[in-house]
Amino acid sequence: MTDGLGNPMQALQTKLSEVTQTKGLRDAIAVEQSADPLDTTQRALEREMATVGLDRNATLARQIRAAISRINQGGYGVCLECEESISQKRLAAVPWAALCIHCQQRADRANRSVDEWLDDGFATAA
Ligand SMILES: [Zn+2]
Numbered sequence: 001m002t003d004g005l006g007n008p009m010q011a012l013q014t015k016l017s018e019v020t021q022t023k024g025l026r027d028a029i030a031v032e033q034s035a036d037p038l039d040t041t042q043r044a045l046e047r048e049m050a051t052v053g054l055d056r057n058a059t060l061a062r063q064i065r066a067a068i069s070r071i072n073q074g075g076y077g078v079c080l081e082c083e084e085s086i087s088q089k090r091l092a093a094v095p096w097a098a099l100c101i102h103c104q105q106r107a108d109r110a111n112r113s114v115d116e117w118l119d120d121g122f123a124t125a126a
Helices: 008-020 023-030 037-073 088-093 101-110 114-125
Strands: none
Touching (some): 008 037
């Protein structure tokens, strides 16, 4: 295992269980309508925020699972786009990073979602 990386598998699994613990968010979405209009507005806002949170968690969970499978199958820490090594510093901060910082920045500029990169990566690997 590469030095300085710590244990990415453990970090990934911890994070994965964190983002899949969404019961609180689901409860917030499921709350019933209130008769009080002000309360209803507040609840709608909470529900919206919870929905955004769930979406974000679902995306993150997908990225984390992909990173775990890269650890198992090889290829972890290698950029899916340019196949350069992802920097240790970046992996320490974002253990599920699928792209090196340069490709990530390019992807951000192109407004292309990480999911699409992941799909490409798996398609290539298969
Ligand atoms: Zn790259």
